[in-house]
Amino acid sequence: MQSNHAVRNGLIALFVFFAMLALGGCAGFMNRDPLRVNVAGIEPLEGQGLEMRFAVKLRVQNPNDAPIDFDGVALDLDLNGRPFASGVSPQRGTVPRFGEAVLSVPVTVSAWSVARQALGFASGDASTKVAYEARGRLAGGAFGGARFSDKGAIDFPTGGGALGY
Structure with a gap:
């Protein structure tokens, strides 16, 4: 009877030990600075x-100060606050500690997304500036990888430029 009690106490101690290791790993991720991502x-x-x-x-x-390994990339692009394109890639790699990497993600733009944007321009919703937002995730690791986002605006030339305005 005492051996069952000893085994149970040993299992509880082992569980507590692994739980503390996992929480210690989580604490390391809590102090991680966000990735900086720019559309290049x-x-x-x-x-x-x-x-x-x-x-x-x-x-x-x-x-x-630690590299980030990833095994997949997901990306969503919005223009003027509206969904525009999305894509995924099974690309694998590492972003080195205090380093950078250039990733290529194929994205798809549906005809409906193009039509929505064109209607926005035609109705006067947009000016010569187009606001964009890129959101995504580098997948991988025990805790789901790292999320990222980037916002900005693209200036289009006025007076008969490529858009014909």
């Missing part, structure tokens, strides 16, 4: 039907 470029890809596809280049900077 956009290149056209071949689309299907009415959709458009682009390779969005992201410059990811890691301001932390």
Whole structure:
């Protein structure tokens, strides 16, 4: 009877030990600075039907003293507060400690997203500035990876530029 009690106490002690290790790991992630992500470029890809596809280049900077390993990337792009494009990539890699990496994520733009943006321009919702927001996640690790976001505005030339305004 005492051996069952000893085994149970040993299992409880082992569980507490692993729980403390896990919480210690969580504490390490709590002190992690957010990643800095900027859209570094956009290149056209071949689309299907009415959709458009682009390779969005992201410059990811890691301001932390530990590297960040990732196994997959997800990205959502909004223009003028409206969903515009989304994409995923199974790309794997590491953003070194106090370093950076450039990732390429293929995104799809539906014909409906283009139509919504065009209607926004036609109705006068937009000016020569287009606000964008990029949100995403580097997947991987025991705690789901690292989330990121970037906001900004793109200035389009006025007076008969590429958009014909």
